[in-house]
Amino acid sequence: MRADDRWARAALSRLVEPCDKEVHGLVESVGAVETVQRIHEGAGRLGRFAARVAALDTERDLAIAATVGARLLVPSDEEWPERLREIALPPWCLWVRGPLHLGETVERSVAVVGSRTATSYGEQIAAELAAGLATRGWTVVSGAAFGIDGSAHRGALAVDGPTVAVLAGGVERPYPAAHAALINRIAAQGLVVSEVAPGSAPMRSRFLSRNRLIAGMTCGTVVVEADLRSGSRNTVGHATDAGRPVGAVPGPITSMASSGCHEEIRDGRAVLVTSAAEVIDLVGEIGADACEPLHGPVLPEDGLSLLDAAVLEAVPFRVGTDLDRLVVATAQPALGVRSALGRLERAGLVVESEGRWRKRPARLRSAD
Amino acid sequence: MRADDRWARAALSRLVEPCDKEVHGLVESVGAVETVQRIHEGAGRLGRFAARVAALDTERDLAIAATVGARLLVPSDEEWPERLREIALPPWCLWVRGPLHLGETVERSVAVVGSRTATSYGEQIAAELAAGLATRGWTVVSGAAFGIDGSAHRGALAVDGPTVAVLAGGVERPYPAAHAALINRIAAQGLVVSEVAPGSAPMRSRFLSRNRLIAGMTCGTVVVEADLRSGSRNTVGHATDAGRPVGAVPGPITSMASSGCHEEIRDGRAVLVTSAAEVIDLVGEIGADACEPLHGPVLPEDGLSLLDAAVLEAVPFRVGTDLDRLVVATAQPALGVRSALGRLERAGLVVESEGRWRKRPARLRSAD
Known part of the structure; x- marks a missing residue:
């Protein structure tokens, strides 16, 4: 020995x-x-x-690893992910396939996880979210499973983005077998990682342990679709334990496939996210990666005072009206109505002609 | 005078x-x-x-009200809703059509609001939510508009539940006109309410004032579908100002019709709700109306310790295996494996025969 x-x-x-x-x-x-x-x-x-x-027979395990070009990483290696030093039960070592530097690859990374039995809505969202994260320079980490995991990896690969698959069994053993081509492609362009020795079988308890690595090596976790019993909620638990932010994507409340996401949001364990930008806003460092808040188109009539809004409402579209009638219509003092008309005219919302006021059609306004 | x-x-x-x-x-x-x-x-x-x-000409206004059987309520009336005494700008009076006692009807009530341009998903949810609230003894209050409002009223009416429509114009003037039959049905079975005098036109500023009544007379407000600019978000603001809880129903993130709901949830102004029970949990008094938390079906293998789960996993389904092999498979001490087998047997998850253990098929378990 x-x-x-x-x-x-x-x-x-x-x-x-x-x-x-x-x-x-x-x-x-x-x-x-x-x-x-x-x-x-x-x-x-x-x-x-x-x-x-x-x-x-460690010699044999290393030989199996060598057949798929896997390397062995230990915590003293420069390639070891820093974030794995912070979790409660770190892996003994990592078996790694792929051309990227693991530590650097997961420095800015998001776990995108969810149900194996995803809907087409969930799979579409997972792929779009992963592609959006990858194009913004973020690595997508997942578990290579059916459903959300596979779609997330594919979304990242589709834009030539870095992606990391963490397996529950040996690194040389693609699981599920139907994802062998996907996993081999990840190993060729990204990284395939496992904490158990080559040749180890993927067992249920190892999936649960594996989830703590997915949550543990990333800046945060996003659940795309999860029913109430989805294993991805176990990953959420690990992310929360490690103090990492968790996002969840909502879906139709008529779909049980989103019920776990909704419950995570209701219970305050996850923040509702609807886009890659919002995910980055959640997991990114404050300032460095903050995203713009959503807003609708800003119209000139937004934010008018109650007086101005009432006057604008009283101004007709086609035939103009005079100040006196507007005073009657609004029941406001003439002075106030007059100054409101001035403000509305400057905002391009009304026009005056020979003492008569009418609304300016929106299409003329937007043509300015 | x-x-x-x-x-x-x-x-x-x-x-x-x-x-x-x-x-x-x-x-x-x-x-x-x-x-x-x-x-x-x-x-x-x-x-x-x-x-x-x-x-x-107040005499004339009262006469118009009389033509549709509307009555005039003032704050000193016993029928006046208590909750309207708590808001910042209470109505001068209320013009009311319908056979119910307004104060009692809104004592347990929820505002169900949302976009006029709702999707079929939103309309379905609004109707189901309203029906669910009504069957649980809650009054549905809304604004009789196209889209979510109309569906909410219809959902309540469908189960013969009480519903209150608050109009922006005169109480004798159904608006929108295409909802005249709906509004007349509400007046026949529920209540139609307005704070402006009969004959008053529904103007934009009055819709905004009207929203404060919908939020103000109810225990809480639920937004079913709202895009980023929906007027129902104004109602949310009034509910928040009045210290009333707000819920929002999520939807597909691919639908802009739910974007306002998602933003209210993200910003913490609204709690994500997915059912009438959750709405009641949100708006109901603590204890009196609390609802059961959602959970998936409880399976015997839920909540097993890591040791028991590992042992259960190692036990084969068809051909039994002995203790020694289970010790090897799990790498756990024999004593621990033996007591785990005892617990699993009592839970009906494994069976022993002549010193050999095998899993008990789930269908036999559930047939117990």
Whole structure:
């Protein structure tokens, strides 16, 4: 058994499940090398790893990784994502495929997640949101699953944007199998990442652990479509635990596919988001990435005082009317009506001709 | 000129626009009778009402009201809605058509408002929400406009629920004209209300004043569909000013018809609501009307500990497996695996036969 940190962490990724709190405590107090040594000795509760220790073959795991060009990252590597140092149960190591620098790639990144059983509305939104984020220089991180995950990756790839898929099983094993082509394309243009050793099967508990990495390595998480029981809500929980902002996309209330999103918003766990700009506004650093607030077209009659609005309303469109009639119509003092007419004329809303006032048609106004 | 409060307030509803702050101040300090007296004298700024004073004929206004069976309500009437005493610029009086007691009818009431240019999604939601509120004993208040307003009234009427239409023009004048049949039906089964004198035209400024009544007489306001410039957002502002809760229904982010709702939710002015129960939860008194939180179906495997979940995952479906193999598969101590199996067996999730464990199919579980 080799006694260096890198080798020990590779071994841990085969021996110990990602969220094993006992082993996390041990690694924290005595380091990875000593932890693996103690697991080999198998004293006390550490005897539970005996079968896995007997089957351990890190040389072989590294060889499997090599067949798909995957590299092994440990926390001391410069490529290690800074943000993963902040989460409660960091991965022992990461197995990484792809041409990008992981740390730099996720520095400005958003997790785009949601139901596997998405609707076409959800898939369209996921792809558009991901494309919008990618074109604004943000990396889209997801889990390569059916539905929202796949659409998010595809949306980013469609604009040649960086995207990172975090798998629950070994990095050499595309899962789901029907997404093999997608995952291989991500590995060719972006990054495919796993915290478990090559050859590991994607098991339910590993999906839950994997979700904490998706939430943990990104600046924030957006849920596009999630029913009340969607696994993506587990990712939301991890993002919240890590103090990262969460956004959720609303949808028709007639669709159960959005019910989880609506509940996250109602409960205040997520902010309602409707565009890539709003997502960046949510997850970006204050100032650096703030987005413009939405507003409708500004019309000249917006923001008129009550007096001016009442006078404008009393001015006819076709045949002009005189000041006296406007005073009667509005029941306002003549002086006030006169000054209101002046303001409305300067705003291009009314025109005067021989002492008679009429409204200026909107199409003339906009032609100015 | 008669010198009683009722007569004076009827006159005010003809002479003075609803939100005239000067006259509000006067009524508050010297009362309605003295205010009308001073308007007749027309000193200073009160001279602006001269033309309306000359045309004033309260006898005729009362006669017009009588033709449609409308009654005149003033704040001293027992039927006056309590909640209208709390708003900043209360109506001088209310002209009311319909068989119900106004104060009692709006005691438990929700304003359901939204765009005139609603989508079929919005109209469907408005009708369902209104029907749901009405069947739970809540009165639906709206403005009888095209789109959301009309659908809300219809939804309430469809379940024979009480509904109140607040008009911007005279109570005898159905507006919009295409909603005459709807408004007459509301007058026959619910209530049609206006604060301006019979014969008054529905003008833009009166729609804005009218919105403060819709927000002001209800426990809370729900916006079903609103684009960024919808007038219903004005109603939201009045509800907020009056300290009443506001809900907004989300929709597809691809539809501009929901963009105003989404912005109200994003900005924290409105709470996202998806059902009548959630609306009642929002506007109802704490405790009395609280609704059950939404949740998905509860499955036996929900809420398992990580250990139990890992063991359950390792147990095969068809051919059973023994404890030793489960210890290897989970890398957990035998003692822990054994007690997990006990818990899973009691939960009906696994079965044991001759020392071998297998999963219990879900359909057998649910048949219990």
